[in-house]
């Protein structure tokens with residue numbers, strides 16, 4: 608049985624169509640990215656197009672950091688959850704602004720958080736911490 612749901616809620620992800628099949632979910636490759644005062648480590652991450660990837664953000668700093676990609680062609684894995692590409696536990700919704708990023712992780716101090724998606728188009732996509740006054744950045748390379 609196939610559920611087909613169009614992501615509403617945030618207009619920028621309107622084009623993402625979720626095709627979530629009942630039963631086993633495909634295996635996902637986890638990529639860990641640490642963030643501290645020195646920035647993202649590694650700052651360059653390479654993944655394969657069409658393969659499920661879980662980005663795990665490990666915040667070893669004493670303050671909150673975030674990881675966001677403004678726009679990335681992708682398929683979101685799992686259930687028909689319109690927020691599946693976002694993990695903003697504890698986040699104040701007012702931080703979203705008018706043009707929210709398509710991929711977004713928020714990691715409180717000393718904590719890890721993750722999200723899973725499948726990039727669908729090769730390219731280089733900048734990721735960065737979008738907290739005001741923060742400038743950490745890196746690049747996600749999809750091959």
Ligand SMILES: [Cu+2]
Pocket residue numbers: 671672673736737738741742743
């Ligand atoms: Cu930051």
